[in-house]
Amino acid sequence: MRMDKFRMIFQFLQSNQESFMNGICGIMALASAQMYSAFDFNCPCLPSYNLVYGLGILFVPPWVLFLLGFVMNNNVSVLAEEWKRPTGMRQKDPAVLRYMFCSMAQRAMIAPAVWISVTLLDGKCFMCAFSTSVPVEKLGNGSYSGLSEKEMRRILARIPCEEIYNGRELVAREVAVRYLRCISQALGWSFVLLMTVLAFLVRALRPCFTQAAFLKSKYWSHYIDIERKLFDETCTEHAKTFAKVCIQQFFEAMNMHMGLGHTHSPEAAPSEVGEEKEKLLGITDQRTMNKLLKSWHKCKPPLSLHQEVLQNGNGWVEDNQHRNHIGLPKREIVTYYSKV
Amino acid sequence: MDRFRMIFQYFQSNSESVMNGICGLLALASVKMYTSFDFNCPCLPKYNMAYGLGIMCLPPMALFLCGLILNRQSLVMLEEWKRPTGGRKKDLAIIRYMCSSIMQRAMIAPVIWIIVTLLDGKCFVCAFSGSIDPEKFVGFANITPTQTQLLLSKVPCKDDELMKNNPARKAISRYLKCWSQGLGWSVLLILIVVAFLARSLRPCFNQAAFLQTRYWSNYIDIEQKIFDETCCEHARDFAHKCILHFFESMQQEIKLRRFNAPMEEVDRGEGEEDHLRGITDQEQMNELLKSWYYSKPPLDVSQATQWQQSVGRERLSMPWADSLSNRGNAPQKAKTSRQTDV
Numbered sequence: 001m002r003m004d005k006f007r008m009i010f011q012f013l014q015s016n017q018e019s020f021m022n023g024i025c026g027i028m029a030l031a032s033a034q035m036y037s038a039f040d041f042n043c044p045c046l047p048s049y050n051l052v053y054g055l056g057i058l059f060v061p062p063w064v065l066f067l068l069g070f071v072m073n074n075n076v077s078v079l080a081e082e083w084k085r086p087t088g089m090r091q092k093d094p095a096v097l098r099y100m101f102c103s104m105a106q107r108a109m110i111a112p113a114v115w116i117s118v119t120l121l122d123g124k125c126f127m128c129a130f131s132t133s134v135p136v137e138k139l140g141n142g143s144y145s146g147l148s149e150k151e152m153r154r155i156l157a158r159i160p161c162e163e164i165y166n167g168r169e170l171v172a173r174e175v176a177v178r179y180l181r182c183i184s185q186a187l188g189w190s191f192v193l194l195m196t197v198l199a200f201l202v203r204a205l206r207p208c209f210t211q212a213a214f215l216k217s218k219y220w221s222h223y224i225d226i227e228r229k230l231f232d233e234t235c236t237e238h239a240k241t242f243a244k245v246c247i248q249q250f251f252e253a254m255n256m257h258m259g260l261g262h263t264h265s266p267e268a269a270p271s272e273v274g275e276e277k278e279k280l281l282g283i284t285d286q287r288t289m290n291k292l293l294k295s296w297h298k299c300k301p302p303l304s305l306h307q308e309v310l311q312n313g314n315g316w317v318e319d320n321q322h323r324n325h326i327g328l329p330k331r332e333i334v335t336y337y338s339k340v
Numbered sequence: 341m342d343r344f345r346m347i348f349q350y351f352q353s354n355s356e357s358v359m360n361g362i363c364g365l366l367a368l369a370s371v372k373m374y375t376s377f378d379f380n381c382p383c384l385p386k387y388n389m390a391y392g393l394g395i396m397c398l399p400p401m402a403l404f405l406c407g408l409i410l411n412r413q414s415l416v417m418l419e420e421w422k423r424p425t426g427g428r429k430k431d432l433a434i435i436r437y438m439c440s441s442i443m444q445r446a447m448i449a450p451v452i453w454i455i456v457t458l459l460d461g462k463c464f465v466c467a468f469s470g471s472i473d474p475e476k477f478v479g480f481a482n483i484t485p486t487q488t489q490l491l492l493s494k495v496p497c498k499d500d501e502l503m504k505n506n507p508a509r510k511a512i513s514r515y516l517k518c519w520s521q522g523l524g525w526s527v528l529l530i531l532i533v534v535a536f537l538a539r540s541l542r543p544c545f546n547q548a549a550f551l552q553t554r555y556w557s558n559y560i561d562i563e564q565k566i567f568d569e570t571c572c573e574h575a576r577d578f579a580h581k582c583i584l585h586f587f588e589s590m591q592q593e594i595k596l597r598r599f600n601a602p603m604e605e606v607d608r609g610e611g612e613e614d615h616l617r618g619i620t621d622q623e624q625m626n627e628l629l630k631s632w633y634y635s636k637p638p639l640d641v642s643q644a645t646q647w648q649q650s651v652g653r654e655r656l657s658m659p660w661a662d663s664l665s666n667r668g669n670a671p672q673k674a675k676t677s678r679q680t681d682v
Binding site (some may be wrong): 007028039040044046049052053057059061062064067068070071076077080081082083085144147161163164181232235236239240242243245246247251280281283285286289293296297298299300301302314 | 342379385402419423424426427428460461507510513514515517521522525526529530532533535536539540541542543546547555558559562563566570571574577580583628638639641642
């Protein structure tokens with residue numbers, strides 16, 4: 001039962017690019033939280049470095065996660081391709097492009113939002129960045145004299161580092177830490193609330209605006225995605241069939257070239273023998289096989305299937321016209337088309 | 341188990357997925373290797389830099405080479421590059437495409453190692469603790485430069501007596517770690533921006549030629565695989581025939597030796613499958629096995645097909661007469677030799 005559920009989920013997520021991206025999106029959000037807890041936060045506790053470090057940890061990883069969300073989304077290249085292609089016989093619809101871009105951007109924004117929320121709710125980053133801006137008059141002994149501005153900043157910069165803090169007389173460390181953490185967590189929760197409200201508004205209000213056009217864009221953007229996937233699959237299938245026929249013809253050509261004439265089976269050959277010989281494709285001794293293997297390396301066959309095989313009007317022949325062609329001697333086609 | 345099989349099947353579905361899977365496994369292995377590696381800074385003036393930079397740079401090279409080796413496509417690409425032109429022209433664009441695809445995948449695990457190393461910080465602290473400016477930190481006044489260097493190089497070692505209680509140690513350590521993490525995040529950001537630009541801007545340049553190149557490079561890969569499969573099937577059938585023929589020739593020999601003994605086997609019906617192939621006692625089997633070792637049959641089944649048609653008629657053609665007369669001589673070279681002329 002559990003396996004079935006898992007398989008269903010797996011298949012559902014695979015069904016199209018959007019579902020797949022939802023899966024990736026969820027994984028990246030979890031990875032983002034995990035990365036934060038695995039990351040060894042290390043405040044430098046020096047006056048100007050604190051701000052740079054703290055804000056850097058707050059903002060650089062979200063950009064990394066956002067761009068990573070785009071990189072992992074195959075639709076990025078589909079979008080660029082659709083944007084840049086020549087119009088040809090199919091018109092371009094900017095609404096479809098906009099839909100694809102919005103859909104990608106929304107998904108890519110989840111992991112950064114998770115990182116920022118987790119960072120703010122945890123508080124270390126904020127504390128590191130803004131420890132020098134603590135209001136000493138409110139929290140501690142504001143009238144502590146004998147300290148230059150620079151010296152005070154240096155002491156305040158050490159607040160995040162418990163073991164070296166030496167400003168007990170100025171302001172108690174626990175007080176400052178609690179103050180900063182409170183502000184950080186308030187900001188964090190506000191951020192979460194803001195994101196959720198935005199998401200709700202976008203979701204709830206969209207049907208109020210041009211729903212018909214939206215349905216059209218959604219359909220055609222799915223279509224472009226599926227069309228591209230099917231095209232790639234068809235090309236792969238075609239390459240497989242092409243390769244099979246090419247290799248079979250290579251074996252036959254080698255056979256003919258050796259002049260062994262094994263394709264002419266003797267009279268009254270039992271059907272069993274015929275089938276087995278079919279499988280051997282006419283190559284029945286060591287010397288021939290060695291010659292075949294050597295020829296495979298030294299002189300691969302041209303990428304051009306013989307006309308006889310393509311009698312049923314396969315349209316791919318035109319693609320291969322520009323490739324080289326060995327003139328093979330005309331030969332009678334007695335042979336079998338084995339199901340290689 | 342079912343889950344693994346499904347994931348396995350998904351990754352096997354085409355060779356690109358296989359390579360992505362290997363790539364991912366190498367990346368995970370890289371992280372695991374780093375966490376299980378017991379980093380051990382020497383804390384001596386000249387050794388620190390060598391050790392730190394060595395740990396940061398040598399494993400990535402090894403991982404890169406591993407990524408190249410494990411990728412099947414690198415062999416295919418090399419073969420395509422080096423083959424004689426023969427009947428098929430070579431297209432350099434395909435080789436370039438395959439090369440860039442292989443390089444990109446091979447670079448992921450080393451990059452992950454470097455970034456994890458920088459974000460962790462131990463390596464950087466070890467390598468550069470001797471290079472900082474002691475003026476910035478308290479506790480280094482009135483000390484000779486040599487002594488300063490010695491003390492600085494002891495910073496990465498927490499338990500060293502000289503620096504254990506020095507407040508500057510933690511400050512220096514934190515300072516270097518901050519630089520290391522800043523560098524790590526910057527490198528990561530730059531790489532992701534480059535990857536994003538490469539991915540989104542590619543369709544803007546020569547998309548049609550790109551589609552062609554991609555198709556034909558995929559074709560070459562598939563062709564190689566199918567050729568290998570065809571050769572395997574062929575070898576199997578070849579071996580089957582060769583061995584069948586060997587058993588039959590043994591059977592024939594035994595019949596010859598006792599042509600007046602009752603022949604129950606011959607009267608067997610045509611349609612029945614005779615797995616014993618006429619070898620029915622220990623002596624015969626031993627004879628067969630000895631003959632298989634000392635005198636393997638030639639690699640030529642073209643006559644075997646003729647032979648099969650004439651089964652039942654006790655007719656010997658030339659090559660078998662030779663081998664029969666030489667049976668029992670130790671070790672005999674086979675008639676048509678086993679040397680290859682490749």
